[in-house]
Amino acid sequence: MVHTESTSGELASNPCSACQTPPQSPSVEDHSFDKSLRLLTPKDYAYVFAKAERFGNRNWTMIVRSNNQEFPRLGLAIAKKQLSRAVWRNRVKRIARExxxxxxxxxxxxxxxxxxxxxxxxxxxxxxxxxFLHLVRKIHKSNLKHRPK
Structure with missing residues (x-):
């Protein structure tokens, strides 16, 4: 399949069916981090905090709740009180996202x-x-999503 550019620099519309894939839920197979894999709104965070399990170790604390979907979502709450410098907070968030x-x-x-x-x-x-991976294994073993609510 070849896309051609028009004179205005935009891609010319191509009626082939391969280019017109319907939107799907994010894949857990690839290593991307789409916007749909993030907790974005205060409502999303409130849902997690309402009835959640807490997993923790020396370095991290994770608040976890089943979401009844086929993909996970991540929210970060790295407090300024815990890590006062923005450089430190950004580093920790980068490690968590990765x-x-x-x-x-x-x-x-x-x-x-x-x-x-x-x-x-x-x-x-x-x-x-x-x-972080230690907590991932603990969450995976907990089988939290299959427990009765």
């Missing part, structure tokens, strides 16, 4: 809000990533 993106297949069916802990700025990125 770990989530790589292991979203194990988390499918959950809404997760990630909370930071005091002192995370001093911990190596590799250790933070490994401790």
């Amino acid at each position: 770990a989530f993106r790589l292991h979203k297949k194990d988390l499918s069916g959950y809404d997760i809000v990630v909370l930071g802990r005091k002192g995370m700025e001093q911990i190596d990125s590799k250790i933070l990533h490994e401790s």
Whole structure:
């Protein structure tokens, strides 16, 4: 399939069926992090906090609730009180997003809000990533989405 550009620089419309795929739910197979995989509104966060399970270790706290969908969603709540510098908060959020993106297949069916802990700025990125994965395994083993509500 070849797309051609028109003189205005836009792609010319091509009536082939391969170009007109209907919107689908996000795939847990690829390693993308689409907007649909994020908790965006206060209503989304309130849903998770309403009836959630808490998973934690030395570095992270995760608030988790089943979302009755085939894909996971991630929300980040890294408080300024816990990590005072924006550089530290952004680093922690980057690590959390990356770990989530790589292991979203194990988390499918959950809404997760990630909370930071005091002192995370001093911990190596590799250790933070490994401790995030430790919680991913705990959530996966918990079988939370199959429990009666």
